[in-house]
Amino acid sequence: MSSFPPFSHSSSSPSLFRHKTSLEELSARLGDSTDPSGGCAAALAASVTDHDTVILTADGHRLPGIPLPEAQQLNSSRLDLEHKHAVLNEDASSLGEQDTVTFIPLVTTARPSPSPVNVPRAPAHTHPLFPSLPLYGPTTKLRKVQSYFFRFVAGVLSTCFLLIVVTGALFKFVPESFKRLYQRTWKGEDPDRNRPFYQIELERAKNRKKQEEIWEEEAELERDYARGRAAEEFRRRHRSAERNSTEDTEKNETGAEDNPNHDGTNNKVNCPIREGGPDKLIPDIQYYARRVGLDIEEYKVETEDGFIITLQRVFDPEDPPSDENIVVDGYGNPIKWSKKGRRKYPILLIHGLLQSSGAFCVNDDDSLAFFLCKSGYDIWLGNNRCGSNPEHTLLKYSDPRMWAWNIRQMGILDLPTFVNHILSRTNFPKLALVAHSQGTAEAFVALAREQRPDLGSKISIFCALAPAVYAGKLVEEIYFKFMEAVSPGMFRLIFGIHAFIPMMMWFQRYMPGRLYGKLGYRVFSFLFKWTDIRWDRGLRDRFFRFSPVYVSAESMRWWLGRECFATQKCILATRVEEQREDDKELEREERVNRVDKEVSSASEEGIKSTGSWYDDKFPPLALWVCGSDDLVDGKRFLKRLEKGREPHVRVVHSSIIEEYEHLDVLWAIDSVEKVGWEVRDVVWKIVMEEMEKEDGKIEWRRDLAVPKGLRKGVSREEHLDYDSGVDRG
Known part of the structure; x- marks a missing residue:
């Protein structure tokens, strides 16, 4: 089945059929060959910048971009096909034939398309800081097997890496805990007394505790009030059912006036929303x-x-x-x-x-x-x-x-x-x-x-x-140097081609909030040398x-990879470019010192802007x-x-x-x-x-x-x- 929007064609158009076939193959390779309707097939490459493209599918959706040469090939095949179908339609019309070529165009959507549509010529070289990203084909059975294999292997290896980091953080934490315990129990000293905002922290903690207690008291009063109102409403309805229809109507009207929630104007829900009480420690x-x-x-x-x-x-x-x-x-x-x-x-x-x-x-x-x-x-x-x-x-x-x-x-x-x-x-x-x-x-x-x-x-x-x-100098730490030394292929084997150490998000979702918060601080502090001294x-x-x-x-590889x-x-x-600029800056300073005012401002500005x-x-x-x-x-x-x-x-x-x-x-x-x-x-x-x-x-x-x-x-x-x-x- 075709993976591109359907065509009808005359049996006398083999050239058009060849172009259609090549475009279908390229579209399926860049889009989704598993889509039976062909709607997810790549139909057009549009440029976002001079170096980046996105793929527009036949049904108007978007896919991540592809290298410029492939983008040019896709657009070129489409343009050739559109041109040949137009020529054949013109010939068929002049001969009176009814079986003309029909081309289904790309579906447009309300949101603006990237522009210009013409993909620029590929640059002569790739910027060393932004190497080409890996290009993956559409979802096929083989691709699924490869993907799940990488996810399994990387899941095991990256989790082992995470456990090593957590273990290192805990080993660093244990001596600090014993030191604090010794100061508090044997010396009778407060280990936090030298924190720069310690008194402010104590005062804020006291105020938070007081606010939590006030909130709980108000919440209890509201619950009691709600229970009392519910009991009163039950008794009122019970009495109302024993009276005649006229009295029942009068009582219902009185109740509606007394009920502040009836018309919504006095309903507390319509007031600004507030939350209080003890911190739930939820990521919301x-x-x-x-x-x-x-x-x-x-x-x-x-x-x-x-x-x-x-x-x-x-x-x-x-x-x-x-x-x-x-x-x-x-x-x-x-x-x-x-x-x-x-x-x-x-x-x-x-x-x-x-x-x-x-x-x-x-x-x-x-x-x-x-x-x-x-x-x-x-x-x-x-x-x-x-x-x-x-x-x-x-x-x-x-x-x-x-x-x-x-x-x-x-x-x-x-x-x-x-x-x-x-x-x-x-x-x-x-x-x-x-x-x-x-x-x-x-x-x-x-x-x-x-x-x-x-x-x-x-x-x-x-x-x-x-x-x-x-x-900063932190990138010289041994664990970051290890990640820098790993080749791109090995990096993808250890950390995968999907999310970076997804097990971290599992811990975040299922671990108790307070325990996760404490462990999170220890791990991040161990890795990045942060302290909470000013928090x-x-x-x-x-x-x-x-x-x-x-x-x-891939994002983490950009930050930490080779x-x-x-x-x-x-x-x-790059380091070479930075060194070159440093050398030019030094040369400029030497020239200024040697020649003084003979250096023209235009020349100086030229060196600056290089x-x-x-x-x-x-x-x-x-x-x-x-x-x-x-x-x-x-x-x-x-x-x-x-x-x-x-x-x-x-x-x-x-x-x-x-x-x-x-x-x-x-x-x-x-x-x-x-x-x-x-x-x-x-x-x-x-x-x-x-x-x-x-x-x-x-x-x-x-x-x-x-x-x-x-x-x-x-x-x-x-x-x-x-x-x-x-x-x-």
Whole structure:
């Protein structure tokens, strides 16, 4: 049976039949040959960037891309077939024949297709930091056997690797536990007395306990009230049944007036949703949003290659953001504004490696997402592909094609999907992007001149927390060196061609929350050398309930494998390229010192711009660098910017927090004071600049809510004026 949309053809068209057959074979090889309708067969390759394609199936769905040569072959075969069918139809029409060739075109869908459709010529070489991903064929019986074999072998080997790591973490934990026990029992000392926020932790724990008790008391009163109301209602109905119909009607009317739930206006369910009591330690950000008086709205959006990814909106039920519905006249001018709430400027938050949007929502009111929401911004949380629940429009979890992606696909496909959906939903021309760790890496990759630089025109400011551009000294640890030394084939044998160590998600799902939180901290602390010294230890178990999530083994190979980040120590340049730039910088400094002012500014600028990663579309950049971060080297990236190697990047704020480790920008007790306030202020500063730049030309600023708590009396009319990195307390 054909695996492509059906054709009818004249018996006198052998050339067309040959083209049809070759196209069917190629389509089946790239699509799904098991689909009896042929709807999942590859019909067209469309380019997303100059280096990336996606496959459009005959029924309008999307599949992950293929190498450019195969994409050109698919499109060329289709064009040849369309041309020959048109010629044959013309000949048949001139001869009066009724049996003409019929070609079933690609089904179009409502969502826009990637453009341009013409696939560019393949580059002469592949960037060493982004080697070609493995190309897997459609699901066949043999492919299923191979896939399950890899899943079984990798499942066993990767679980053994995980157990070794857990064992190492526990061995490190045992001596620390004995030391704490000795201090507490024999010396009578509090082992936590030297923690920098110890008194604050004690006070917060006391307040949480008090709030839990109050919540339980109120819940008990509500239950008693509900039981009393139920008993009263039963007695009333019993008495009512013994009376005549007139009295029964009067009693029912009286009861309806007395019942506050009858018309819904006084029903407590209609009040803002709240949660309380002891922490359930569940991986549900809506639960934690409700604990601070907020709520979550969730959206499922589709990427250009068919992945279903989750976007969550944080909002205050008592002050929800507005989705403007703009009615325009025939000339495109707005004539009506329909508003549900206040206009709030949108901010998109992107999480780090092995994390989800929960990383921004676990620190009670000090959570970055909740703080910015209560400040008056419209907060959106992006979750990269697969995440907590892997979904695709066509591919199943067991299909290796669903896992053939790395940091580039997250940057050039997931991030634009988030941005476009938010802007479409809110009717703003731009949004602010706040990202942490891997989230910064995917944004820096996406905005590069060779990737999707046009995305920068939709971002007003990029706030990078713990920017993951250069590797820190942690990659020199023996367990990371082992993974770097493993060949790509051996890496896929150990960790598979599907999800990376999926057993971790099994533990997360079935292990008791408190035990999992404690074990999660020990394992991550052992691997990444983090400490909880600046965190609220009473919330620590909650922090790790959202980690890890599903990521592809290919993505982890990009971070830790032989060819990419762990080896090159950078996300966009090889070690050779970095050394070449360092040599040129040294040469420039020597020339300046030797010739002084004879060096022309044009020549100097030429040396500076050599090897720059970004063009003039890059948005304003704000940086928060963790000075004690061993996982990534943010100081080195800041130094690159200060040296002028990125002449098109405008740094509007930079801050080095020397005592901070990698996760402290999110979870430290003082993270709001050190990071949150500055993010709130610098975003509004850029919003004000946009307003001034487009004064009188833009309508989105109408009724725009001014964030609360802006320092130095910032308002819509005043400009936030401060120097980068200066404490404005």
